[in-house]
Amino acid sequence: RKEVEQDPGPFNVPEGATVAFNCTYSNSASQSFFWYRQDCRKEPKLLMSVYSSGNEDGRFTAQLNRASQYISLLIRDSKLSDSATYLCVVNYNAGNMLTFGGGTRLMVKP
Amino acid sequence: DVKVTQSSRYLVKRTGEKVFLECVQDMDHENMFWYRQDPGLGLRLIYFSYDVKMKEKGDIPEGYSVSREKKERFSLILESASTNQTSMYLCASSLREEQYFGPGTRLTVT
Numbered sequence: 001r002k003e004v005e006q007d008p009g010p011f012n013v014p015e016g017a018t019v020a021f022n023c024t025y026s027n028s029a030s031q032s033f034f035w036y037r038q039d040c041r042k043e044p045k046l047l048m049s050v051y052s053s054g055n056e057d058g059r060f061t062a063q064l065n066r067a068s069q070y071i072s073l074l075i076r077d078s079k080l081s082d083s084a085t086y087l088c089v090v091n092y093n094a095g096n097m098l099t100f101g102g103g104t105r106l107m108v109k110p
Numbered sequence: 111d112v113k114v115t116q117s118s119r120y121l122v123k124r125t126g127e128k129v130f131l132e133c134v135q136d137m138d139h140e141n142m143f144w145y146r147q148d149p150g151l152g153l154r155l156i157y158f159s160y161d162v163k164m165k166e167k168g169d170i171p172e173g174y175s176v177s178r179e180k181k182e183r184f185s186l187i188l189e190s191a192s193t194n195q196t197s198m199y200l201c202a203s204s205l206r207e208e209q210y211f212g213p214g215t216r217l218t219v220t
Binding site: 008032034042043044045046087091096097098099100101102103 | 141145150152153155158200204206208209212213
């Protein structure tokens with residue numbers, strides 16, 4: 001079983017739609033959580049951290065459910081520029097090593 | 111802005127060749143990482159380093175070695191390249207948890 005699992009997609013949505021991705025992790029001792037974004041043929045970049053209380057950054061909302069060991073990312077009012085692969089990332093050991101999920105591909109269509 | 115650079119965007123090598131991939135960061139980060147990214151497998155950690163001359167194995171170190179003689183530079187070495195090492199190689203650096211990635215080197219071993 002993978003340590004961080006994501007539905008690879010692709011999720012095909014029209015502009016303006018709301019889309020949500022989930023990610024599950026296997027290690028209950030996980031310390032911190034992130035979403036990274038990776039555009040086609042580009043490097044991953046941090047999108048947002050995920051806090052226990054949930055957090056929002058504009059159209060993006062991230063939530064953490066420790067009891068069920070999953071993380072979610074909600075994107076409201078999707079834009080064409082949101083098309084990318086979204087990587088769920090977990091830090092297990094409170095050090096600086098991150099474990100990456102395989103990514104969920106989002107395609108926003110006009 | 112953090113800048114992580116990698117020596118080549120594309121590289122083609124023959125089986126059995128020794129291959130050097132170079133990574134340089136300009137933000138005085140302590141931590142540096144080498145990953146490979148393959149379709150369906152996501153990012154997998156090969157080696158990382160917390161300080162000059164220090165190195166730790168990641169999840170898939172077999173067939174690779176690393177060198178960190180200066181803080182800003184982290185090199186990945188394929189001692190004898192094999193076709194199953196054809197992949198996208200990504201270098202990253204971090205001060206704490208957020209990792210900054212270089213643009214990647216797409217290595218093809220024929």
